[in-house]
Amino acid sequence: MMLARLRLARVFDQAFHVMADLQWTMLAVLILVHALASWELLVLAGETELTEPATFFYWYATTAYTVGYGDLSPQETAGRLVVALWIFPGAIAAFTTVVAKVLGAIGDVWRRRRSGKGDYSRMTDTIVLIGYHPVRTPKMIDELCAELAREQTLVLLTRQALSEPDERVRYVQTESLTSPAALTRAGLAGASRVLIYTDSDSDTLAATLAAGACAPEAAHIVCYFDNEDSARLVRQHCIRAEVVLSSGPEMLARAARDPGASQVISALTSHLDEGATLFSLTWSAVDASWRDLARRCLDAGATLLAHQPADRAEPAFNPPAEACVSPGDRLFYVAAARLDPAVLSG
Template sequence: MNFIPQFTQRSAGTEAVVSLPHGGRRPGRELLVRALIGLAILLVITLLVWFDRDAYSDSGGDGLTFVDALYYATVTASTTGYGDITPVTPGARLINALVITPMRIAFLVLLVGTTLEVLSNEVRRVLIDRRWRKRMRNHVVIVGYGVKGRSAVNTLHQQGHDLNRMVVIDNRPASVDEANLTGVAAIHGDATRREVLRRAEISKAREVIVTLDRDDSAILVTLTVRQLNPSAHIVVGGREGENVSLLRQSGADAVVTSSDAVGRLLGLSAVSPNIGAAIEDILSSGVGLEVAERQVTANEVGNSPADIRGERVVAVVRNKTMRRFYDQSVDTLQTGDNVVVIRKSEARAEKERSERD
């Protein structure tokens, strides 16, 4: 995984910029550390002058106070040097030459370096955003990074999708940070806004997964996505079954209702624990069974779906139309067909191979 510094604007009035996976200290923490170092330098100079205050001359003639020592430290570190407080003994001048002067230089380097870095980071942030947007093609956009969004990303990754070809949109900064830690680029913003969707290069996306907590927001996002990208495959996670038709009318190609799905699984588990266990096994990644779609091989062309060994065909996709395995029109597999199968999970198969070896 390539780690790239994070340069993101998150205020309401700024433009949404992609936030890429990052490593090391955050910019805010880095600035805090540098500020503390600068304060430490001023404090050390102040204490050096305060403890040796009798070796300094004050133009006021009333002796040095702690405030005077702090004042001398600030004007010295900033190279202002008004000359109203000066070291008069050889020892004090030697300390200024050998200790305070290097600290003054370090303070200036810290100040100038921080300023230059802030400016360069701002330029680099824009360049990183432009470069990322330029290379994003046929990618997957996940709107919402809650429980469903995280599960979708994990499933896509386990199915072989590159994390670098995914981008998350979420209006919660914590979710953006979590997506970055997973290795996924993210944009902080409201997905119902066209500008935020455009920042995710939605018009060039191949897949769009909408996993929001409110069906009305999901409908609005789906409508906007469909307008910006008529060819994208849009999958929406709805909450209520009564909103499925609205989600489909708004442009969703597939709608999964979480409440109905969970309720049905609970009901089946109550009627027959074995049915519930089997469905949960299929839905759980890397346990025993998994559902997959693949293209028919040359050796399988002309055979019946029931003749395929090692897998159980549940549907055949022909001309972009899914037909169940009992449909007589797919009794014979053809070139270009895809099959939806239930098979042993890759993780399980790999474990068995390792045990045999």
């Protein structure tokens, strides 16, 4: 008797593993075949209360789900044998196999994402960070998460294998920051912003050129350089990229001449500190004078700093009072929080 039980358990175990390895289409076919065979056997057993199609579907599903309400059950001896020997083992095995495959698929997706193998190519309006610095990249993520115009997904593309990636970002690991396949997996084709900060200017240059070729025209690309020569190459070959150049020496000189200047500049560029912060917006209303907009900003608790016409690469500070601000121009202001453009339009 014990030997028979062991053989039966081995048969069911092998059957379960065979079903778990099946493709979804074949699994669905087997479930359908088992359900039809079950219905036919119940018909032959004379279980008329269970064989009406809608009733059978309800009873078969509750049996497979192991819910077992008990409101329907076989009444004949033959029907009970069919249920015990055929329907119970097959339906429950099919249900548990489906659950196992679903949980396995979810686990595979989670493991792939944790290991940097995820695919975010279908995502849109994302912010893609290219490159990783163990100290500065987490600070960039803090800044981005502290103040976003709306909920956006952060995707980090890096060569480093991160054992504990930041939970706030989607992580993509690659051998090359210029790989078209990796840039595609990171969702660059649907990104709205791209931030590039790597270990060296040469890597940043290559990544910026690759990103410029893959990112949509409307995407805003920002890259950081230590060296002016590398920055100049980007300005020549990827004119839509905004270059951030290291200002360490200039900052030291400015702080020496004007004590506290470095602290003010640092505070203006961080969303993490309380107080005034530098923001920008694209003017979309009708033409207005600089004087009128400066007054509206003051009324809203902000200070207007600079104006960048749509046809200029650099902003102008303290333009003439009658300078015209047209739709598409960019305004820079200091405020405790980002302003609603509608406040200035009125």
